[in-house]
Amino acid sequence: MITEHPHDSHGPDKGLMRWVVTTNHKDIGTLYLWFSFLMFLTGGVMALIIRSELFQPGLQLVQPESFNQMTTMHGLIMVFGAVMPAFVGLANWLIPMMVGAPDMAMPRMNNFSFWILPFAFGLLLSSLFMEGGAPNFGWTFYAPLSTDFGPPSTTFFIFGVHMMGISSIMGSINIIVTILNLRAPGMTLMKMPLFVWTWLITAYLLIAVMPVLAGVVTMMLMDIHFNTAFFSAGGGGDPVLFQHIFWFFGHPEVYIMILPAFGVVSAIIPTFARKRLFGYESMVYATSSIAFLSFIVWAHHMFTVGIPIAGELYFMYATMLIAVPTGVKVFNWVATMWQGSMTFETPMLFAIAFVVLFTIGGLSGLMLSIVPADFQYHDTYFVVAHFHYVLVPGSVFSVMAAVYYWLPKWTGNMYDEALGKTHFWLSFIGINITFFPQHFSGLAGMPRRIPDYALQFADFNMISSCGAFLFGFSQLLFLFIIIKTIRGGEKATEQVWEGAHGLEWTLPSPAPYHTFATPPSDLNDAHG
Amino acid sequence: MLLGGNAAMADWAVNMTQGVTEISRQVYDLHMIIFILCVVIGIVVFGAMMVSMILHRKSRGAVPATFHENTKLEYLWTVIPIVILVVMALPATSTLQDMYDAGESDIDIEVRGIQWKWQYTYLNDDPAKEVRFVSSLSTPRDEIENRATKNEFYLVEVDEPMVIPINKRVRFLITSEDVIHAWWVPAFAVKKDAIPGFIHESWTIVDEPGIYRGQCAELCGKDHGFMPIEVHAVSEEDYEIWLAEKQEAARVVYETIGKEWTFEELMATGETVYQQSCAACHQLNGEGIPPVFPSLKGQGLAVGPIAAHTDIILNGKAGTAMQAFGTQLNPAQLAAVITYERNAWGNNLGDHIQPSRINEILSGGAQ
Ligand SMILES: [Cu+2]
Numbered sequence: 001m002i003t004e005h006p007h008d009s010h011g012p013d014k015g016l017m018r019w020v021v022t023t024n025h026k027d028i029g030t031l032y033l034w035f036s037f038l039m040f041l042t043g044g045v046m047a048l049i050i051r052s053e054l055f056q057p058g059l060q061l062v063q064p065e066s067f068n069q070m071t072t073m074h075g076l077i078m079v080f081g082a083v084m085p086a087f088v089g090l091a092n093w094l095i096p097m098m099v100g101a102p103d104m105a106m107p108r109m110n111n112f113s114f115w116i117l118p119f120a121f122g123l124l125l126s127s128l129f130m131e132g133g134a135p136n137f138g139w140t141f142y143a144p145l146s147t148d149f150g151p152p153s154t155t156f157f158i159f160g161v162h163m164m165g166i167s168s169i170m171g172s173i174n175i176i177v178t179i180l181n182l183r184a185p186g187m188t189l190m191k192m193p194l195f196v197w198t199w200l201i202t203a204y205l206l207i208a209v210m211p212v213l214a215g216v217v218t219m220m221l222m223d224i225h226f227n228t229a230f231f232s233a234g235g236g237g238d239p240v241l242f243q244h245i246f247w248f249f250g251h252p253e254v255y256i257m258i259l260p261a262f263g264v265v266s267a268i269i270p271t272f273a274r275k276r277l278f279g280y281e282s283m284v285y286a287t288s289s290i291a292f293l294s295f296i297v298w299a300h301h302m303f304t305v306g307i308p309i310a311g312e313l314y315f316m317y318a319t320m321l322i323a324v325p326t327g328v329k330v331f332n333w334v335a336t337m338w339q340g341s342m343t344f345e346t347p348m349l350f351a352i353a354f355v356v357l358f359t360i361g362g363l364s365g366l367m368l369s370i371v372p373a374d375f376q377y378h379d380t381y382f383v384v385a386h387f388h389y390v391l392v393p394g395s396v397f398s399v400m401a402a403v404y405y406w407l408p409k410w411t412g413n414m415y416d417e418a419l420g421k422t423h424f425w426l427s428f429i430g431i432n433i434t435f436f437p438q439h440f441s442g443l444a445g446m447p448r449r450i451p452d453y454a455l456q457f458a459d460f461n462m463i464s465s466c467g468a469f470l471f472g473f474s475q476l477l478f479l480f481i482i483i484k485t486i487r488g489g490e491k492a493t494e495q496v497w498e499g500a501h502g503l504e505w506t507l508p509s510p511a512p513y514h515t516f517a518t519p520p521s522d523l524n525d526a527h528g
Numbered sequence: 529m530l531l532g533g534n535a536a537m538a539d540w541a542v543n544m545t546q547g548v549t550e551i552s553r554q555v556y557d558l559h560m561i562i563f564i565l566c567v568v569i570g571i572v573v574f575g576a577m578m579v580s581m582i583l584h585r586k587s588r589g590a591v592p593a594t595f596h597e598n599t600k601l602e603y604l605w606t607v608i609p610i611v612i613l614v615v616m617a618l619p620a621t622s623t624l625q626d627m628y629d630a631g632e633s634d635i636d637i638e639v640r641g642i643q644w645k646w647q648y649t650y651l652n653d654d655p656a657k658e659v660r661f662v663s664s665l666s667t668p669r670d671e672i673e674n675r676a677t678k679n680e681f682y683l684v685e686v687d688e689p690m691v692i693p694i695n696k697r698v699r700f701l702i703t704s705e706d707v708i709h710a711w712w713v714p715a716f717a718v719k720k721d722a723i724p725g726f727i728h729e730s731w732t733i734v735d736e737p738g739i740y741r742g743q744c745a746e747l748c749g750k751d752h753g754f755m756p757i758e759v760h761a762v763s764e765e766d767y768e769i770w771l772a773e774k775q776e777a778a779r780v781v782y783e784t785i786g787k788e789w790t791f792e793e794l795m796a797t798g799e800t801v802y803q804q805s806c807a808a809c810h811q812l813n814g815e816g817i818p819p820v821f822p823s824l825k826g827q828g829l830a831v832g833p834i835a836a837h838t839d840i841i842l843n844g845k846a847g848t849a850m851q852a853f854g855t856q857l858n859p860a861q862l863a864a865v866i867t868y869e870r871n872a873w874g875n876n877l878g879d880h881i882q883p884s885r886i887n888e889i890l891s892g893g894a895q
Contacts, residue, residue, distance in 0.1 A: 058674040145707040148847040233725020276596040306728035309628045327609045339593035341586045363566040372623040373559045375719045379745040440542040445714045450753030454684045
């Protein structure tokens with residue numbers, strides 16, 4: 001139900017300037033999502049270059065120096081350009097509608113935080129054409145490889161990271177203020193949908209760690225240009241310090257990329273199981289404990305740097321603990337499905353695949369936390385398989401699930417179910433063919449980030465490359481489905497899905513340009 | 529010995545190697561325990577999902593239940609994982625303690641990562657008996673660039689392997705000259721980062737003779753994928769013979785330094801040294817990969833005064849990839865490669881430097 005306020009309900013500006021000057025949360029959400037998709041394709045092309053080179057032993061397509069640029073840029077673009085903006089886009093579209101607010105709390109800042117991104121990534125990508133090439137030291141940019149030994153473009157990379165950081169910090173401030181101040185009267189924190197909860201926690205993580213990232217790149221900048229020696233042993237500094245600071249940012253960062261996914265899946269599974277989410281409260285507590293633990297486990301990325309045994313043991317135990325709240329979440333999802341009345345539309349398929357494949361990634365993560373075994377796994381394809389399982393069929397699948405789930409609300413049209421399912425199955429099969437064999441090549445001893453490999457790894461790499469191409473090209477189908485849905489299709493109802501609960505489903509489809517100009521009064525159903 | 533190497537390759541197929549040390553077998557067992565526990569957890573969780581997806585579907589007329597919390601259940605599935613974690617943590621802790629147990633070693637080897645090769649120094653109280661050599665990839669360029677068929681040990685073979693005796697405690701003192709590398713031999717379950725400015729230790733006692741191969745495991749720049757490790761574990765007698773030969777060879781090299789080398793000898797040796805030690809960065813044609821790796825052809829120090837040219841090769845340039853070759857190559861090789869650079873690719877300066885002069889500079893007799 002929606003109350004119309006004629007004086008308020010003007011539409012968007014005409015023409016392209018609408019997108020440049022917009023302060024509307026829906027427009028900005030759309031911008032974020034398209035930007036993220038563009039970056040997803042860019043990073044994807046780089047992934048395919050990597051996989052083509054690795055199709056066979058020997059150097060065929062690219063030389064080692066360009067290969068390193070590809071792995072570095074692929075990582076940076078996927079993490080900062082594809083996954084994070086996708087979730088911010090979803091937050092923009094959904095949080096105001098879910099909490100019954102008319103818009104984000106700081107609309108102009110919202111516009112600004114989006115429009116920094118194209119410049120940040122333009123800068124980063126332009127380094128590919130600079131003398132000496134793009135950054136080539138891995139997305140983790142360990143010193144001194146990135147400081148004393150980095151290409152001249154490193155300075156531009158640092159500037160780019162600063163811009164992304166500013167954008168993320170502004171975005172998260174906006175999200176926190178919106179959630180804490182603009183909830184409809186009567187919506188207590190414990191009535192918020194889980195997506196809002198997970199984003200609230202994520203936004204705090206972002207505010208806490210983005211400045212740490214800014215700090216570490218600034219220290220690099222000083223080392224490179226102003227003769228400091230934070231990370232150079234020759235000048236009294238410490239290369240390992242870099243890793244401590246980086247991972248103090250980096251570990252929470254991986255949860256930044258997965259917590260909103262938990263929120264998405266917690267919205268979708270109840271809808272298609274036609275049953276309330278099991279253990280709502282424990283979900284909130286589990287999310288908070290994961291967020292807390294994420295700050296105190298960073299050195300599990302650094303077990304081989306020579307930490308004393310007490311440190312190794314501490315970081316091992318703390319890391320293992322994360323399995324407990326994560327397990328609680330998985331069990332809750334299964335319990336939500338249990339004795340439901342399920343149907344398997346595309347969003348549900350992606351959500352279920354998320355639970356299964358994310359759990360596989362979680363279990364290999366648990367294996368990685370065991371220090372003596374990690375000595376064998378560390379920096380091999382086993383790690384590559386692990387984090388791609390949590391990031392691709394994890395985060396990325398959850399974004400796809402979200403797009404299919406909310407697209408009818410955004411566009412007013414239903415997507416083509418048969419095509420959606422085809423996209424799902426192609427992606428599901430492609431992703432497993434790509435990453436499952438990498439567990440084996442890793443265990444068998446293949447180091448990561450190498451452009452060429454010993455012959456015993458040849459078969460697994462060839463399979464992996466085939467899967468990557470299947471997955472990559474299936475995403476063009478995704479693009480086609482989205483465009484087709486925007487342009488027309490069966491009209492969506494208000495509720496869209498039979499089992500959907502939550503304030504956004506009380507609005508018309510497509511959601512009008514301005515919604516909840518007056519706060520909704522019926523909140524009983526808010527978190528489904 | 530070769531057979532041992534092959535057998536080691538064979539069980540590398542899809543799982544972690546069991547390796548050839550007490551520790552590596554413990555690590556393997558630990559890996560299998562946690563792996564099996566994870567598989568069991570997976571079967572239970574995914575099994576429950578499967579059952580639910582089959583039974584509780586709308587198309588079968590399932591009516592949704594209304595339960596949405598159950599405190600007992602929540603406790604249960606918090607406690608059970610904790611118990612499983614403890615079961616994993618116990619053996620992990622004891623294995624880790626064994627790995628960290630630094631006892632008295634029989635042999636100490638300094639392992640130094642240098643962009644893109646390893647330098648091994650067999651430490652000895654008597655410096656004259658210290659053996660030092662550089663171990664780098666021996667796979668021919670033609671195989672890498674697909675002009676020749678790849679041999680069985682493609683990319684995991686080196687010109688000079690590390691040799692160690694079996695059943696002796698060998699201690700590795702691992703460090704780096706430039707960026708961070710990681711020295712990893714899966715069969716020993718030894719992986720340790722080589723960090724400039726730090727020395728970390730690790731150790732092993734190998735109980736089967738054989739050839740064991742590994743690779744650098746930390747991204748270290750352009751040729752990170754091309755810095756393999758090869759260790760030959762041999763009987764103690766064979767080790768002593770090898771060591772004596774190495775010490776003798778060092779003495780012979782030392783003697784050739786004194787003699788006068790002809791220009792042709794220097795150029796011939798210089799070409800080989802250049803291909804092995806310099807071409808990765810400065811390229812075979814001397815043109816480098818600017819701006820990171822400078823060209824030596826017709827420009828810069830290689831065509832300037834010989835003193836400055838010698839200096840950068842002996843001492844490297846701090847903070848760049850240009851290493852100090854004074855500790856990696858012997859004086860004859862150094863003199864040869866300097867002469868070669870000054871006269872190859874049309875540089876044709878016509879001058880040369882003698883090994884004896886290099887030796888003077890190295891032993892502090894410069895200027
Ligand atoms: Cu290396």
